[in-house]
Amino acid sequence: MLKKYGSMIVAAALVAFMIASCKPKKKDDGPVDTGKSPYQSKNDEGTISGVIKFDGTPPDRKRIDMGADANCASAGGEKLTEEVLVTDGKLANVFVYLTGGPVDQFSFQPPSDPVVLDQKGCRYDPHVLGVMIKQTLRILNSDQTAHNVHPTPKNNPEWNESQPPGTAPKEKTFNRAETLIPVKCNQHPWMKANVGVLAHPCFSVSAQDGTYTIKNVPPGNYTLVTWHETMGEQKTQITVGASEKKTQDFTYKSSVAYAPTSLRVEAALILP
């Protein structure tokens, strides 16, 4: 049975393909960070793109028992763990971002468009996402059941708010950079998301096919960091020339697959 529906489940997986734009949005209320001068575009930004590969046999995705909440069990969507999401040797949900170089030297305005985090079928959608400091994170509840949204940051204030069905979206911001903030719902222990907060817009999340693109990168020398929920970080130095299109792939290996701490609430999979 499992095999029979395996392909469907993968196909149904929803992974947001996020492409962030680096160009400072025109806004008239001054830079956010007074310590740095605002970035002035010379229209010579480059692009970094690539593929996140996965080498080896990915751990089996486990079925989640949502029986404790009828509204979750009856909602559509796949019900599989999503920590390690591999399709044809490509790894999704890897957060890719830049540090050092011009992105740390200048200040960038957060875009006025919010980033949306939906709760749908008792899953967070997307599972990994990035926002800029002071950019609005809009949290929706599209389910017929209550969730509570509980980020557990280290450098930002922690909060934990209930979001009953049919209530207004929550609009939140984070005011310090942090990679990444875990978000969970205490009522549905399998519900987890990760939010990367950065002071600049040069970040991206790998899509289902493992691809990512960071557009509008100011020319300069950077460290390119990839972050995966369970397999951790990889770093590489990268130089982006004026209007250059760079390609940089990464590979995660199954041998470094993560051993969960014994206190982790395992999403459960109870099959008769």
Added chain:
Amino acid sequence: MADNVANEQLEKRAETAEPDPIADSSMSRALLITSILLILTLVWSLYDEIFGQRPWKAYQSEFVASYLEHLETLKKAAAKPEERNEKAIRETAEYKKLDAAYREATEKVAPRVKEIGARVSEIDREIGDITDPFQEARAWIASKIYQLETTASESGKESVRSSIEDKRNESITVAFTQKDGSIKKEGVPYKQLEKRYNDLRDEKARLNVELAGLTKESGEMLRKREDYLQNQMSGLTEQAVDNIIKGTNAFEYRIRQINVAGGQVVDRCESCHLGVREPLTLTADKMGDEKAFVSHPSRDLLTIHDPEKFGCSTCHGGNGRGTTSVEKGHGRYKHWLWPLYYKENVQAGCNQCHNADRVTRMADTLNRGKDLYYQKGCVGCHRYEGFDREADALASARQTIKQLELDRATRLREMRETREAAEKVTSNEEARSLLNRADVVLPQLVSQIDGRIGELDLQTKYLMKDQKKIGPNLKEIKAKLRKEWLPVWLRDPQAFRPGTKMPSFRLDDNEIRAISAFLWQSAIDYVRIADQQQGNVERGRDLFKQTGCVACHSIDGNAINQGSQPVGGHFAANLSRVGEKANFNYIVRWIHNPRQRLAPYSPSLRRDLTPDDYKSKNLAFLFDDDHSKSPLDGRELQVQNMTVMPNFRLSEQDARDIASFLMSLKKGEPRYPDASYLDDASLKQEGERLVKAYGCASCHEIRGLEDEGRIGTELTVEGSKPIERLDFALLTEDAMRGKDPITGGERSAWYNHKGFFEYKLRNPGIYDRGKVKSPEERLKMPNIYLEEDEITALTTFLLGSVTTSIPESLRYKPAGAAKQAQDGWWVVRKYNCMGCHNVLIGEDPTLAGVAMYQDADGKEQLPPRLTTEGARVNPDWLLKFLRDPSLAGPQAAEKLAQQIARHDAGAAQPSAVAGLTSQPGANRNGVRQYLRARMPTFDFSPNELQMLVNFFMGASVQPQPYIPERLEPLTGDEQTLARALFTSAAAPCLKCHMTGDPAHDARATAPNFLLAPERLKPAWTRRWLIDPAFISPGTAMPSGLFNRDEMHGRWVFSGPTPPSFQTYDKDHVELLVRYMFQLTADEQRRLGTGGAAPSAPAPGSTTTTSSLDRAIRRPTSRVNGP
């Protein structure tokens, strides 16, 4: 003229003949010199008067200059001229513009928002009406579809198919709630119902998206407005800065003096330290790098110790009156007994008044010093008032019992004598009076004495239970240890186990042999530990990790997959190499119940009892809390091991598994040298002498040395010992000249208490240097291997251990709640409650520092915070819980006792073999069963139980006794309302709270509501529901469940409420609290487990997803057929 000439000649003659001393020599030079000297002296004295003796004047002008400069910078920063209070900002044009934009954005969409709101609540109502009948039918169909898949025969399939089709066309009765609240029943065909259900949900989703779009602009406007307000309000206004500048310009150059306690303390410190109480926070870099001008680092401290009341030198030391030089003012000269504490030891000052505090808020270094004093075993050899209250009280109780027994004998004799006298007296009246004394007064006096003796005997039982030793019981080493390991350990404990409490006693080989032999030969050998089966190492590893062992014990991180550093607390031993030293059977028994001794000790007979002692009275060799009296003389026995390690109520198998895991911990298979000399009886006597000389019995129980006294100096007032009595020995010269005796380098002079303590702690034998001494005369204090920060903490504690000179009126003498908290801390620290719990605000428990508790799931597994425990729980319940944290109840204990009795009766010869005894409440947390860490049973004496309850009540300033608040019973309507809210999808209380269903409880994250009435206080519960994050930051319980309805002065549920709530105008929080406190087990069962119906396939789903759904359903749930 001639006269003149004659005179001149005369003078000349006189001159030549005999020079006139007055007229002839000129004094002008001397006069000049003296007058210059005089003038210089005058100038010097004037200078000294004005400046020399008044160095503070220079400080004051420097302060004014630096401060003004700093203020000017601030003034520039405070840009805009308008006043910066909130009201004024709200009046500004910019704010008004932003506010108008927000209002406009809101009003523009208000009608549509309202419409959507109304429509959504209509939809919710209708969905509510449809859901149950629809899902029931759908579930039925789903089950048929499953049947269809599993049915083999085509004819069977056909019949199922047709029954599905029938069901789909069948009309289903739905009770629709009308707008006026009435109910209208209507039959709707399934297909139509399904469409209706999906349409409604789609519409709602659409509306929500629309709503989000509509409110986006206004939300942004609101945020802009609030940002503006916040930005404008921060910082000082220009005017405020101006005012300070004005004040500083009018600075008066004079001595600043504080007189406190009726003139007993006069402090002029602020003559130079001018910034201490300035409203602005001043730092050295803002004040021209002058450290003297900074603000006091803790305003909180100054609030509770107002300098106007306490002065400065009271806490800091130093000569408060001294103004002539920095050294004099700071009291750092020979003739001042109370020099200013050095910065790292500043908290020594706190201890002058807070010496009875085990924990002093805001004094972390001092607290650490006290922790170390206990944990490193200093208290074993060095008495310190308060650190050994149990031993002191026990000695005093035993003394009093002896006294009372003498009194009793005297009274009995008097009774006899008075009776005899009554026979002999002549008058009847007198005889009657004597008889009255003999037969009425004296017997009652004796009875009073008996009562007191009985009570004191009980006290000795409690105190023996409360009295602990730092180190393990050496009477049990034959059962516990590998023989060959003992001398290896004694040679260098640090090498085997870095960081151990066991210090190194600079012993030579002969001493080690003798001591080992003595200890080995004096251990108990007449009780054998029952053999245990090997357990499962992997399971033991998990249990070790999860049960909470690392709150007190540390362990090599590799052993539990937590990195390569040692993980866990330093309160108890590092267990990384247990497998190289211990016996498995003993460890199993220890883990199962560490308090269980091999044999009881009788303080009255001064020996350990044997099975034969019990047999002689026809008794089984059974001794525990309920069998604590000696069979020989009826006096209380020491029936427990004197360890603080609690009982984790592990099952026997768990104990075996954990022990197997621990025994697997070794650096390699150990090879120890032969140790057969441990049985050499000729070494015993020398060994005993050494063991006594080194004071081993201070920390360990050793047979025959139970009553040994302490061998070290008492340290209660060590800090005020005159410096001459601190024996610097041959290092006196080094100390005065400033030579470091360890590195040999130059340093500042250290001939003071601080210097003495620091070097003594770094190297306890250091003051023997250069001396020729026999081994017996050498300093005995062993090496403790302290880190520098530990030395600082201990030095701080010792420096503050003084006979204080602080005026009586200023001392800290807590009463009431504060006193209860003060007393309770001793118990809290003693058992390391803060290993698992947050007890002191700002002090994280040890567990929170362990990696596995740091991710979001791990945090939820942390034991509860207890900073407001007293406000949360009923003290009667708390007492019960602390006594038995499994809350298994007396029945469980009773049942078990019977089992054990039967077992013992059945066993042929159980007496000399120590096995495991089953315990009540095994493997169970009483309140939070979902926590993998176990709240253990500490087996507190009634004294300590009461102290702990008082502590929690006192720390939260809760009155005792506690009379529970009466809650208004719910009306029938309210019951229905509350039930609806309790189970609504919007308030899924039962999703996280335990319900008693094991499958559900395994993943619950909050306690069962049924405990609430007995356990919780309603006032706390209300506050908890409204904002749990205030009480327990980081809790899984979400905030924002209720909104304040200011118009009606009540809290209302913030999600959509069931329709019936539209007419309810009372407080929703209050309603839920009353419901919770009246919840019965029956009612809870009626609510169902997950807070909703069992799972059913998704609407409009194909057979594919429906069978997938079934596949992931937990086995306990079942599909409801129609």
